[in-house]
Amino acid sequence: MTAGSAPKWRRLEPDERREQIFVCAAELFGERPYAAVSTADIAARAGVARGLINHYFGTKRELYLAVVRRTLTLPPSAVTTLPDGSLTERTDAAVDWFLDMVSKQQKTWLAAITPEGIGRDEEVEHILDEADREAAGLVLEAMGFDRGDERWEQLIAIVRTYAGMVKAASREWLDRETLNRRQVHTVLSHVLRTLVADVIPRARTQSE
Amino acid sequence: MTAGSAPKWRRLEPDERREQIFVCAAELFGERPYAAVSTADIAARAGVARGLINHYFGTKRELYLAVVRRTLTLPPSAVTTLPDGSLTERTDAAVDWFLDMVSKQQKTWLAAITPEGIGRDEEVEHILDEADREAAGLVLEAMGFDRGDERWEQLIAIVRTYAGMVKAASREWLDRETLNRRQVHTVLSHVLRTLVADVIPRARTQSE
DNA sequence: GCCGCTTGTTGGCGAAGTGTCAAGAGGCGC
DNA sequence: GCGCCTCTTGACACTTCGCCAACAAGCGGC
Numbered sequence: 001m002t003a004g005s006a007p008k009w010r011r012l013e014p015d016e017r018r019e020q021i022f023v024c025a026a027e028l029f030g031e032r033p034y035a036a037v038s039t040a041d042i043a044a045r046a047g048v049a050r051g052l053i054n055h056y057f058g059t060k061r062e063l064y065l066a067v068v069r070r071t072l073t074l075p076p077s078a079v080t081t082l083p084d085g086s087l088t089e090r091t092d093a094a095v096d097w098f099l100d101m102v103s104k105q106q107k108t109w110l111a112a113i114t115p116e117g118i119g120r121d122e123e124v125e126h127i128l129d130e131a132d133r134e135a136a137g138l139v140l141e142a143m144g145f146d147r148g149d150e151r152w153e154q155l156i157a158i159v160r161t162y163a164g165m166v167k168a169a170s171r172e173w174l175d176r177e178t179l180n181r182r183q184v185h186t187v188l189s190h191v192l193r194t195l196v197a198d199v200i201p202r203a204r205t206q207s208e
Numbered sequence: 209m210t211a212g213s214a215p216k217w218r219r220l221e222p223d224e225r226r227e228q229i230f231v232c233a234a235e236l237f238g239e240r241p242y243a244a245v246s247t248a249d250i251a252a253r254a255g256v257a258r259g260l261i262n263h264y265f266g267t268k269r270e271l272y273l274a275v276v277r278r279t280l281t282l283p284p285s286a287v288t289t290l291p292d293g294s295l296t297e298r299t300d301a302a303v304d305w306f307l308d309m310v311s312k313q314q315k316t317w318l319a320a321i322t323p324e325g326i327g328r329d330e331e332v333e334h335i336l337d338e339a340d341r342e343a344a345g346l347v348l349e350a351m352g353f354d355r356g357d358e359r360w361e362q363l364i365a366i367v368r369t370y371a372g373m374v375k376a377a378s379r380e381w382l383d384r385e386t387l388n389r390r391q392v393h394t395v396l397s398h399v400l401r402t403l404v405a406d407v408i409p410r411a412r413t414q415s416e
Numbered sequence: 417g418c419c420g421c422t423t424g425t426t427g428g429c430g431a432a433g434t435g436t437c438a439a440g441a442g443g444c445g446c
Numbered sequence: 447g448c449g450c451c452t453c454t455t456g457a458c459a460c461t462t463c464g465c466c467a468a469c470a471a472g473c474g475g476c
Contacts, residue, residue: 168372
């Protein structure tokens with residue numbers, strides 16, 4: 001027995017502690033819906049007093065929003081290298097890149113895109129909006145469009161529409177397993193090609 | 209002053225009271241996220257004691273699920289009459305019919321398809337699943353497919369993928385107002401046509 | 417018209433969850 | 447070894463939820 005007085009708890013740098021709590025919260029919010037996760041649960045998993053959560057994040061809801069924000073904001077590993085080449089080559093590459101990314105973070109991704117039953121949450125929606133807009137911009141650039149385009153907002157809207165399909169397709173593939181990767185690839189790249197080649201040119205003429 | 213002893217409250221038929229509470233709950237759950245609606249709020253709006261909610265629905269959550277179930281289960285006004293004719297005519301008609309329906313129940317529809325930030329809710333997902341499957345079946349039949357098809361499940365999956373796009377497009381149109389009805393129509397019918405004509409035949413050959 | 421019974425409805429209690437805050441203790445610096 | 451800064455705890459006040467025994471609305475019998 002080393003007579004030492006083992007400290008009851010260890011003192012951490014604020015950033016460190018904050019991150020630790022954040023990670024535990026992210027796990028739990030990924031497993032159960034918001035209302036089914038208590039701050040006591042989070043504190044317990046982090047091995048920390050419940051009050052500390054409020055100290056670092058203010059409110060359970062604020063903590064939740066922080067988790068949502070980080071989870072949905074896609075890592076900037078994004079743009080990287082999409083090849084030049086024919087339209088088909090580029091759409092194929094884009095879809096492939098995306099499916100790779102999704103299959104890596106499978107669990108997180110699925111938890112993040114799962115639709116809720118009913119009841120709108122303004123703040124969450126806003127975060128999702130921004131994330132989608134960002135992703136849509138990257139896709140458009142990869143397809144050879146220019147951010148300066150006069151109808152940029154409209155292009156974004158169309159791609160965001162497509163994003164809805166991408167999310168649904170991901171669920172069919174990873175969650176329900178009703179489609180395999182190749183089938184999902186076929187559907188998504190076909191549709192993306194149709195959008196770029198046929199729909200976008202046509203939509204431009206229908207602004208009013 | 210009629211000396212009468214005005215009763216403090218009126219006694220209703222169970223079905224009647226149940227419905228009244230249900231309607232108030234549906235309104236509130238449509239306005240705010242689940243956790244931001246208290247049973248006291250619902251009881252207040254219904255002009256009823258809070259305990260009565262538990263008497264009729266057991267739990268706040270059960271009441272919520274009941275609301276979700278009814279809201280997401282589309283009215284059977286669905287099938288009705290989709291014309292024969294060329295593929296283009298049929299896809300156009302299907303998309304038109306759908307956009308009409310959506311624009312009528314705008315508010316409810318938007319509240320129902322709004323995505324949540326993170327955190328999966330098994331039961332809600334299951335309800336959504338069933339609703340989507342039902343809708344997908346109708347679309348497929350309208351497109352001339354047969355429920356007896358050997359790959360019916362796979363077809364359902366593809367159309368459910370498309371449903372994700374439909375929902376996203378509805379938000380762009382009704383909520384963000386970044387696309388007008390004609391543009392949404394163009395996008396959706398184009399894609400639906402592509403799916404039926406090109407993708408589905410191809411996907412069948414990629415089952416493994 | 418009064419009374420009694422059925423049952424829809426209320427109101428309060430106990431448990432659980434959340435935010436606040438003053439007091440306590442880890443551990444670096446002198 | 448001592449003191450101090452501040453990270454961390456634990457308890458308190460308040461809100462919300464599910465439960466249940468008691469209450470009373472109002473129909474039917476006499």
